[in-house]
Amino acid sequence: MNFFHGQETLSVIEWILRSVVTFFFLLFAVKVMGSRAISQLRLLDFVMALMLGNIIAHPLSDHRIGLKGSVISTIVIIILYLFGIFLNLKWTWLRNTIETMPIPLIKEGDIIYKGLKKARISIDLLLAELRKEKIADVKKVALAMWESDGKISIFLDPQYEAITPSTYQLETELFDLPRTIIKEGKIDFQALKQINKEEGWLVNELKNHHQTELNRVLLATVDYKHNLNVFLY
Structure with missing residues (x-):
């Protein structure tokens, strides 16, 4: 277990063992924190990712730093993260403080410049997001909102929505995943x-x-x- 502690030098085997332990420990840590931590980076998730990256990276690059302190620090951060998620779900005022409320960027075909400025989004980025959704004309957008995870939700004006069987009340087959x-x-x-x-x-x-x-x-x-x-x- 010498590889677990800080030393003057580490052998090749000790470096490998330290990397293997860290890898599986991080897998376990992310599993405990849940898929939210990797599916979207809100403020709380971003802070957690930065801290974990710094704590785990140092022992893997500096033989003088022991792995024990990093493991303990990571466990504490995970506990704080889960506690923060619990409080975030329980108290609305805390959720509104930590997470930014959605910001309107486009409404009824008009670009809201104050919203772009508040979200720190350029016109070029907004147009790029519209192109990703195959929208060529801003006037076709009924509402576009900047979400707290950095993504833009876009809703087309109903007259430009794609026609579906429900539009003409047509019967369809039941969905079945092959x-x-x-x-x-x-x-x-x-x-x-x-x-x-x-x-x-x-x-x-x-x-x-x-x-x-x-x-x-x-x-x-x-x-x-x-x-x-x-x-x-």
Whole structure:
């Protein structure tokens, strides 16, 4: 356990052990904090990420710094982070203090300059975000809001929205996510069992309808009508 403490020098094995321990410890830490910490960077998440990065990076680059202090500091930060999330959910005034309220950038086709200035967003960045949403004309936007995680929510004017079956009250089929039953030449027998089919049925489908064999299949999915879609290598 000498690699865990600060030393004058570390051997190659000790450096490797220190890196391995740190890697799995960080995986555990992120798992405890939840997916929010990596899916979006709000103010609290950003502060946490900066602190963890600095605390963990130093022992991996300086043999004189022990790993024990970094581990303890990380645990304390995780506890504070989870406590902060709990208080953030419980107290509205704290949430409003830590997280910025949404800022309107476009309303009924008009750009709100005060909103751009408050969010520190340039016209070029706003137009770039519109292009990402395949919107060429600002006048088509009913509302655009800058969110606290740095993303822009955009809502089109109803007259420019895409026509859907619900517009004409058309009946549609129920949504059903196709099941993956073959992946990289291997059968998922659990998925096959869920559709009440056997391996023989699958092999015959591949041979008779797709003229192929199991080891040539990269991916195969089946829908609720038992239609088989096959993708070969």
